[in-house]
Amino acid sequence: MPAPEVRNSSDQEEYFGIEKDAAADGSHLLHATGTADGATASTSAPGLSGNHMTSSWWWRTRSLNAPSPVQQFGPCGRIMKNSAMVMQIQDPASQRLTWYKPPLTVLVIKKVSDASVLAPFVYLVDWLLQEKNMVVWVESAVLEDAQLNENVRFKAIRDKLVTFKDGRDDLTDRIDFIVCLGGDGTLLYASLLFQQSVPPVMAFHLGSLGFLTPFRFDNFEEQLTSVLEGHAALTLRSRLRCVMHRRSDRKHEAKTLEADPDGDARPAANSILVLNEVVIDRGPSPYLSNIDLFLDGKYITSVQGDGLIVSTPTGSTAYAAAAGASMIHPSVPAIMVTPICPHSLSFRPIVVPAGVELKISVSPESRNTSWVSFDGRNRQELFHGDSLRVTTSIYPVPCICAQDQISDWFASLADGLHWNVRKRQKCLDELSDLTASGSEDTLDEIENMKLYDV
DSSP states (O other): OOOOOOOSHHHHHHHTSSOOTTOTTSOEEEEOSOSTTSOOSSOOOTTTSOSSOOTTEEEEOSOSSOOOOOSEETTTEEOOOOGGGOOOOOOGGGOBOOOSSOOOEEEEEEOTTOGGGHHHHHHHHHHHHHTSOOEEEEEGGGGGOHHHHTOHHHHHHGGGOEEEOTTTSOOTTTOSEEEEEESHHHHHHHHHHOSSOOOOEEEEEOSSSOTTOOBOSTTHHHHHHHHHTTOOBEEEEOOEEEEEEOGGGHHHHHHHTSOOTTTTSSOOTTEEEESSEEEEEOTTOSSOEEEEEEETTEEEEEEEESEEEEEOTGGGGTHHHHTTOOOOOTTSOEEEEEEESOSOTTOOOEEEETTOOEEEEEOTTOSSOEEEEETTEEEEEEOTTOEEEEEEOSOOEEEEOSSOHHHHHHHHHHHHHOTTOOOOOOOHHHHHHHHSSOOHHHHHHHHHHHHHOO
């Protein structure tokens, strides 16, 4: 497929992103490898230095969304038309960050109790204050770090920081941009702080696993400048809205469950949004969990085992993966239901549509209660007669990509989880050379190769 002609500098700049929206034939130009702004030293975009496509560029001819199915089936059958059910879904590959006004306030979240993060934290905060003239927010507990307060450079900027206390101060509509320094826990903490709309999040890998933190800190000035100028692709990581319904609050349940056209635009007081998963387990009890699972009000099954994990696609690579679930790309609209050590040989993890409502309750026959935790926090007991309702939230976490949605995810699988790492199988030519003579000496050589081939 021929590349469209690049007519001016603005067209050239569009090539150095994750996709090209303006192609006349509707196809997309994606970059395979490179830095945060998509540029590489060895290759260039087509049209900038010739008419031939380089090996690092290719055309995306399809959306990341599935194609719209045909509406007619055979000579007579077709889908009944219903205008109320028509939805326009944006292609995830075209999701790019734009600022409709310059960002002025930035929240910096750092990994706690880690001395290796202190120096990058000070450099970043100083640079944001001095070079970008931004208002920098940090958690008040950060200023209590003894090692940090011994840093001479930090002492000069300490009084310029704005602080907040977790659980007391509301950050809604106060923060324009979030920068995380550390591991995946910093991103989960950012999700916890913002229980409605979340500002764009840029996460730097300074922790252990770093599955959700695609950026490296080496050239943070260049990468942050590019993002603040609006040159960034986004991955919208869906969250789950979890609402606890207590038996003692049954008189208020009818009001809580009234249809709300705005979804969780006005969240209930006892609701919480999770980025990874909500876990229901047997707690300290020696007995099996006996948990009833309902989907859109219909009974599905009872879980008899250690518990149940309800996770987002983002959480599919966390606890759910350890429990044997499949790993799902964060752009796939879905909810995962994974049993924990089920006492059944046929209970496999399932994936359900993102638009359903799940209800989890303790079975009336259960010998014990259950315990619920939300992204590993806020652990509370689920008693007989209580229920937990889980739906997909309308407030995702907009995570900034280092390259693009596809490259970032597979890079995390390879670097963080060593996905599909295996020694390469030898080709037939190598073996045929050794086995052609059929002599005992050659067979001895094969055995020796097996011993020393590590």
